[in-house]
Amino acid sequence: MFAPSQLDVRRFFCATYRKLRDKLPLIPMEAIAAEWIDQHPEYHAELADEAAALAAVYSVEEGRTNPFLHLSMHLTISEQQSIDQPHGVRQAIELLAAKRNSLHEAHHVAMDCLGEMIWASQRSGLPPDGHLYLDCVSKKATR
Template sequence: MFGNDRDAMRRYYRQSWQKFQLKQPLDALEQQIAQVVAEHPEYHHLLADDERTLQHTYRPEEGRTNPFLHMGLHLGIREQAATNRPLGILALYQQLTNKFGVLEAEHRMMECLAQSLWQAQRNNTAPDEVAYLECLKKL
């Protein structure tokens, strides 16, 4: 949707959150984003109308989580569960959310997803769905 335009994607998060707060109509993606943002009050201040905050580069050496990556991983996991892609993830998602609650389950699942994506990028391959599902089964 945004290609590689990080700033446009971040502005869309801000726009979705602002529309939610103003009780304006939201499309399906805006609703999903607003839900994830609502679940992360620690990020609300980042979505204030400040371009400098949106343009910040989050580096691992800063010791801070990239809030947009974090929220994006939530959205990715929810999309995977909704479409059951990779096949079998819906059952794992349901088991984990029953065991830990939605947010905690997704936070645990993020580790597996991030690892899978990192490996794929490092190896210049598609993510290994089997390894990803195996990681989730260990949770």
């Protein structure tokens, strides 16, 4: 299993943005990331300065969104959809996208569910509960 460090993730997104900006070829994972980067122009300045990105601290108190966490969640949800894991998540996100008339907005709703699942896992010390996550996304898709 690939477990990149925080710095690895930041380097990946900065390098992907640089390749996107310079119109260089992208490997498949970069191509997916580039789609999400393109939809978040508010992050471009941070992605353009790798040194600053590697040093940046994103605290809740500052109220700054961590662009690397946000983009990583988009990648995670894209991967979940592509392999339908947990089983049923593809359909739930497609329903949510149809309801919201936007895959991007559907991802943002799913991110809330994903964040809740991760928080519950960290708090309880138990593994992440894919059923809890899927139930959350499904409920939001059918409301």
